[in-house]
Amino acid sequence: MNILSVRNLSIDYRSSFGTVCAVKNVSFDVKKGETFTIVGRSGGGKSSIASAIMDLTTIDGGEIKSGEIFYKGQDLLKMSQAEKRAVKGKEISMIFQDPNSYLNPLIKAGRQIEESFIVCHPKASKSEIAQKIEETLERVELKDVDRIYNSYPHRLSGGQKQRILTAMAIINNPQLLIADEPTTGLDADVQKKILDLIKGLKVSLGLTVIMITHNMKVAQAYSDTVVEIKEGQLNVPQTLNSCSFHP
Ligand SMILES: Nc1ncnc2c1ncn2[C@@H]1O[C@H](COP(=O)(O)OP(=O)(O)OP(=O)(O)O)[C@@H](O)[C@H]1O
Ligand SMILES: [Mg+2]
Known part of the structure; x- marks a missing residue:
């Protein structure tokens, strides 16, 4: 069963320098429970x-410019604002590419995790929030939790920031997790730990994962399906070894 189907998606960015056609007529299907990787x-x-x-x-x-994005059969692009609010950040969540621009430098890491939960559960009691935070921090295997919880992002290592972002992405029990280059800027050892963490969460939380990477070796090691994107165009799904792109 497909949890997500993208059909003929085209995206442009316009600026004073002209129009960039960033995505050109892209279609793909993501099966429930798989790790689907977009590499390029x-x-x-x-x-x-x-x-x-x-x-x-x-x-x-x-x-x-055109296209449809069906999530469980419903076109996300045609949803009302209320319907989008019920899905975005809850059923579908994302680990963003750059922790430094996604984490607010002026707010302690723990507070940012709490806010991700509260925004979707405004009526949660203090004890419910505390319980959820504890459970989520355990899931992302953060060591030295008290210190990290009370630290501003600039005091944290790249791997710790990535775990904070992961906590924010899973705290509302998503069904579909998008991980956009979740290991950017991390050394090889930490990269593997973060990728293994996402792999473990996929199993323990029953997630479907869309992973984005420029690294074919990562795609090969962690994916059920790999598609390659080049200049906005997607190659049809192919076996891992026949992808033309190599890092
Ligand atoms: N906000 C924006 N305004 C203008 N152009 C943009 C914007 N975001 C992306 N683009 C352009 O769209 C194209 C696709 O960018 P995108 O960020 O989707 O690529 P990517 O595959 O994620 O790259 P990377 O691996 O570097 O993250 C690029 O040519 C980029 O310059
Ligand atoms: Mg990118």
Whole structure:
């Protein structure tokens, strides 16, 4: 069963320098429970697809020129604002590409995790919030929890920030998790730990994962399905070894 089907998606960005056709007529299906990976070089259009699924294209200054994004059979692009609110950040969540621009430098890490929960559960009691936070921090295997919880993001390592982002992405029990280059800027050892964490969460939480990476080795090691994007165009799904892109 497909949890997500993208059909003929095209995305443009317009600026004073002209129009960039970032995504060109892209279609793909993501099966429930799989890790579906979009691999490709920088600028290929990977994050633009993720933004469209998360309804962030307009905020990013882009425009969806055409296409449909069916989540459990319903077109996300045609949903009312209320319907989108019920899905975005709850059923579908995302680990963003750059922790430094996604985490607020002026708010302690723990408070940012709490806010992710409270925004979707405004009536939660203090004890419910505390319980959920404890459970989520355990799931992302953060060591030295008290210190990290009370730290501002600039005091945290890249791996710790990535675990905070992961906690924020899973705290509302999503069904579909988009991980956009979740290991950017991390050394090889930490990269593997974060990827293993996401793999473990997929199993323990029953997630479907859309992973985005420029690294074919990562795609090969962690995915059920791999598609390659190049200059906004997606190659049809193919076996891992026959992908033409190599890092
Ligand atoms: N907000 C924006 N405004 C203008 N152009 C944009 C914007 N975001 C992306 N683009 C352009 O759209 C194209 C696709 O960008 P996108 O970020 O989707 O690629 P990507 O595959 O995620 O790259 P990377 O691996 O570097 O993250 C690029 O040419 C990029 O310059
Ligand atoms: Mg990107």
